[in-house]
Amino acid sequence: MTTPATEHNHxxxxxxxxxxxxxxxxxxxxxxLQRMIESxxxxxxxxxxxxxxxxxxxxxxxxxxxxHLKHCVAGAVTGASASGDQVAADAVDAKVEEAMKAxxxxxxx
Amino acid sequence: MTTPATEHNHxxxxxxxxxxxxxxxxxxxxxxLQRMIESxxxxxxxxxxxxxxxxxxxxxxxxxxxxHLKHCVAGAVTGASASGDQVAADAVDAKVEEAMKAxxxxxxx
Amino acid sequence: MTTPATEHNHxxxxxxxxxxxxxxxxxxxxxxLQRMIESxxxxxxxxxxxxxxxxxxxxxxxxxxxxHLKHCVAGAVTGASASGDQVAADAVDAKVEEAMKAxxxxxxx
Amino acid sequence: MTTPATEHNHxxxxxxxxxxxxxxxxxxxxxxLQRMIESxxxxxxxxxxxxxxxxxxxxxxxxxxxxHLKHCVAGAVTGASASGDQVAADAVDAKVEEAMKAxxxxxxx
Numbered sequence: 388m389t390t391p392a393t394e395h396n397h398x399x400x401x402x403x404x405x406x407x408x409x410x411x412x413x414x415x416x417x418x419x420l421q422r423m424i425e426s427x428x429x430x431x432x433x434x435x436x437x438x439x440x441x442x443x444x445x446x447x448x449x450x451x452x453x454x455h456l457k458h459c460v461a462g463a464v465t466g467a468s469a470s471g472d473q474v475a476a477d478a479v480d481a482k483v484e485e486a487m488k489a490x491x492x493x494x495x496x
Numbered sequence: 497m498t499t500p501a502t503e504h505n506h507x508x509x510x511x512x513x514x515x516x517x518x519x520x521x522x523x524x525x526x527x528x529l530q531r532m533i534e535s536x537x538x539x540x541x542x543x544x545x546x547x548x549x550x551x552x553x554x555x556x557x558x559x560x561x562x563x564h565l566k567h568c569v570a571g572a573v574t575g576a577s578a579s580g581d582q583v584a585a586d587a588v589d590a591k592v593e594e595a596m597k598a599x600x601x602x603x604x605x
Numbered sequence: 606m607t608t609p610a611t612e613h614n615h616x617x618x619x620x621x622x623x624x625x626x627x628x629x630x631x632x633x634x635x636x637x638l639q640r641m642i643e644s645x646x647x648x649x650x651x652x653x654x655x656x657x658x659x660x661x662x663x664x665x666x667x668x669x670x671x672x673h674l675k676h677c678v679a680g681a682v683t684g685a686s687a688s689g690d691q692v693a694a695d696a697v698d699a700k701v702e703e704a705m706k707a708x709x710x711x712x713x714x
Numbered sequence: 715m716t717t718p719a720t721e722h723n724h725x726x727x728x729x730x731x732x733x734x735x736x737x738x739x740x741x742x743x744x745x746x747l748q749r750m751i752e753s754x755x756x757x758x759x760x761x762x763x764x765x766x767x768x769x770x771x772x773x774x775x776x777x778x779x780x781x782h783l784k785h786c787v788a789g790a791v792t793g794a795s796a797s798g799d800q801v802a803a804d805a806v807d808a809k810v811e812e813a814m815k816a817x818x819x820x821x822x823x
Contacts, residue, residue, distance in 0.1 A: 447546060492820075586697070663764075714768055
C-alpha cells in the first residue's frame with residue numbers, strides 16, 4: 388500500500404495511469420482497424436481511422452515531451468544550484484541535444 | 497478454383513492477411529509502449545518507440561492509399577469504357593476529391 | 606500575341622496565374638523571415654512564421670497534386686477509350702506509383 | 715574584450731549570418747518554383763521541389779528551436795542561481811509551454 392521509493396522519477400510518473408489509459412484506448416483503436424480490414428471496409432474510412440490513431444499517438448508523444456522538458460529542465464536547474472554554472476550548462480546542452488533528436492523524428496515523420 | 501464474385505472488392509482485399517499481420521504487429525508495439533510506461537522507462541526511449549509506431553501506421557496508410565488509387569482509377573477506367581467520357585470524368589473527379597481529403601489529413605498530421 | 610500551342614498541358618496550366626501569385630506571396634514571407642532574423646526578433650515568433658510558410662507551401666503542393674491526379678486520371682481514362690484496357694491499366698499504375706512517391710515525400714516531411 | 719551588454723541576445727544571434735544565408739537560398743528556391751510553374755514544368759517535378767523547400771524550412775526551424783531551448787534553458791539556469799528555485803521553476807515551465815506550442819505546430823504541419 389506504500390508507493391515504492393523509486394530512483395526513476397520521470398516527468399510522466401505522476402500521470403502514469405492517465406498515459407496507460409490513453410495507450411489502452413489507442414490499442415483498442417488499432418484492433419478496430421484490424422476488424423475494418425477483415426470486414427472489408429471502405430479504404431477511405433480506414434485511412435480516416437489511421438489518421439485519427441496517428442494523431443492520438445503524436446499527442447501522447449507531445450505530452451511526454453512537455454513533461455520531459457519541464458522535468459529535465461527542472462533537474463538541470465536544481466543541478467545548477469548545487470554545482471557551478473558551466474557544469475550545469477553542459478548537462479543542459481546534452482539534454483537538449485537528446486530531446487532535439489526526438490523532436491526531429493516527430494517533425495519528420 | 498474460381499475467384500469468388502464479391503461485392504466488396506477493395507484494392508487491398510487480395511492482401512488482407514498481410515495488412516492484418518502488419519496491424520497485429522503495431523498492436524503489439526502499442527502494448528509494448530504501455531509496458532514501457534508502467535515500468536517507468538526513460539521518456540526519450542518511449543518517444544523513439546512512438547515515432548516508430550506512428551511511422552509504421554503511416555506506411556500502412558500509404559500502402560492502402562496506393563492500392564485505393566490504383567483500384568479506384570482502374571474502376572474509373574473500366575467505367576469509361578462502358579459509359580461516355582464525361583460521366584466517367586465526373587466520377588473520377590469525385591473519387592480524387594475523396595482521396596485528396598485523406599491525403600491532406602495524412603500530410604497535415 | 607497568340608498562346609503557343611504547347612504539348613505540355615498540365616493539370617495546373619489553366620490556373621498558372623493563381624499559383625504564381627501564391628508563390629510570390631510565399632517568397633515575400635521568406636524575405637520577411639530574413640528581416641526577422643536580421644532585426645533579432647524573438648525565436649518563437651520566427652518559428653510561428655516558419656510554420657505558416659511551411660503550411661502555405663504544403664497547400665500549394667496539395668492543390669497541384671489534386672489537379673495532377675484529376676489530370677493524369679482524366680488522361681488515363683481518355684487513353685482507355687482509345688486503347689485496350691490492359692495497356693491503359695498499366696499506364697494508370699505507373700502514374701499512380703509516381704504520384705505515390707510524391708505523396709510519401711509530403712507525408713514524411 | 716568584454717561581451718557587449720545587448721538586450722536582444724537570442725540563441726541564434728551569433729549565427730545570424732548563417733541563418734540569413736540559408737533563408738536567402740530558400741527564397742531563391744521559391745523563385746525557382748515560380749519559374750517552374752511559368753514554364754509549365756511537370757507537376758511531379760514541382761512537387762519534389764516543394765518537398766525539398768519545406769524540408770529546408772523545417773530544418774531552419776529545428777536549428778532555431780535547438781538554440782532557443784539551449785538559450786532559454788541557459789537563461790533559466792542562470793536565473794536559478796540568482797533567485798529561489800520556485801521562481802526559476804515557474805519561469806522554466808512558462809518557457810517550456812511556449813516552446814511546446816511551437817513544437818506542436820511543427821509536428822502537426
